Amino acid sequence: MSLGSLPGRVTVVEVGPRDGLQNEAAPVTVDERVAFCERLLDAGLAVVEVGAFVSPRWVPQMAGSDEVARRVGRRPGVKTPVLVPNRQGFEQAREAGVREIAVFTAASETFNRKNINATIDESFARFAEFVPQAVAEGFWVRGYVSTCFGCPYEGKVDPARVVEVAERLREVGCHEISIGDTIGVAVPSQVAEVMGRLQRTAPASALAVHLHDTRGTALANVLAALETGIAIVDSSAGGLGGCPYAPGASGNLATEDLLYMLHGMGIETGVDLSRVAAASRAIAPRLGHPLPSRYLQAGR
Numbered sequence: 001m002s003l004g005s006l007p008g009r010v011t012v013v014e015v016g017p018r019d020g021l022q023n024e025a026a027p028v029t030v031d032e033r034v035a036f037c038e039r040l041l042d043a044g045l046a047v048v049e050v051g052a053f054v055s056p057r058w059v060p061q062m063a064g065s066d067e068v069a070r071r072v073g074r075r076p077g078v079k080t081p082v083l084v085p086n087r088q089g090f091e092q093a094r095e096a097g098v099r100e101i102a103v104f105t106a107a108s109e110t111f112n113r114k115n116i117n118a119t120i121d122e123s124f125a126r127f128a129e130f131v132p133q134a135v136a137e138g139f140w141v142r143g144y145v146s147t148c149f150g151c152p153y154e155g156k157v158d159p160a161r162v163v164e165v166a167e168r169l170r171e172v173g174c175h176e177i178s179i180g181d182t183i184g185v186a187v188p189s190q191v192a193e194v195m196g197r198l199q200r201t202a203p204a205s206a207l208a209v210h211l212h213d214t215r216g217t218a219l220a221n222v223l224a225a226l227e228t229g230i231a232i233v234d235s236s237a238g239g240l241g242g243c244p245y246a247p248g249a250s251g252n253l254a255t256e257d258l259l260y261m262l263h264g265m266g267i268e269t270g271v272d273l274s275r276v277a278a279a280s281r282a283i284a285p286r287l288g289h290p291l292p293s294r295y296l297q298a299g300r
């Protein structure tokens with residue numbers, strides 16, 4: 001039996017230095033964060049999210065992202081976005097020489113309130129204060145929609161709501177929308193339905209999936225998304241990750257596990273799996289726990 005048609009190439013969006021490290025209890029220094037980003041970029045990843053310009057009171061792990069962004073710098077043909085929640089974060093990011101940003105909201109009200117202290121409408125009012133300007137200044141802007149397949153506070157999420165929030169992000173100017181399974185509850189049929197619905201109004205080239213692997217369904221969900229035509233997948237080196245405001249959300253889909261599956265199926269990524277694994281192994285001793293990636297656990 002063969003699979004449905006799959007893309008020949010997938011863009012992997014590495015979120016380990018942000019989504020991964022934002023959830024770690026052990027302090028990781030700016031030097032170590034910079035080294036982690038550089039190793040990941042050296043592995044051939046074309047998009048590496050290097051930090052977040054959020055309140056250090058809310059997410060202390062991301063303090064110093066201005067220095068990380070400055071020191072990682074810019075490489076031709078490579079994107080190094082940072083998360084920004086509001087105009088203040090955007091201005092700090094611009095000051096640090098950043099040229100790619102990611103804004104974030106959710107498909108469920110309660111999660112959004114807990115995560116950024118705003119309703120969904122209020123988050124869009126904030127985006128209107130800087131996203132159109134960022135686009136006009138030539139910034140590349142990504143928009144995340146969290147809790148697309150389930151909310152830790154509200155439970156079920158209506159796919160129509162996901163489509164509506166994604167469309168609003170496109171209207172405000174986002175070039176790419178990342179559809180998040182924040183707490184890792186999605187199953188492949190759900191992913192196929194939501195990603196299929198989104199493609200009635202947005203091209204696949206403007207859509208990504210962002211999957212947490214809390215219940216072991218992330219790789220199956222990637223395959224379901226690829227079968228609908230999606231070719232941009234977020235993942236985190238070592239399988240690090242989680243959102244401090246989403247109780248029970250554990251690691252993101254591991255970049256190593258994703259690359260192992262894609263390369264094994266003949267899908268190109270341009271990324272060197274062994275170098276990503278080396279980047280994860282280099283940061284692991286700082287974190288004080290084994291990394292969740294199955295590929296890493298399987299050994300060399």
Ligand code: HMG
Nearest residue numbers: 053054055058085088089115116117144146147180182243
């Ligand atoms: P607030 O407390 O409502 O903000 O937080 P405020 O506007 O009332 O300001 C309060 C203080 O925060 C002020 O300082 C501001 O200057 C400061 P004070 O005068 O009290 O000293 N402040 C800032 N400081 C630094 N950078 C900023 C900034 N803005 C205000 N940008 C706020 C609102 C959005 C700031 C806060 O809720 C926040 O930072 N939240 C971030 C939460 C977060 O980072 N969550 C994790 C990332 S999202 C995620 O993981 C999901 C994702 O992976 C996709 C998925 O898996 O679904 C993307």
Ligand code: MG
Nearest residue numbers: 019182210243
């Ligand atoms: Mg996430």
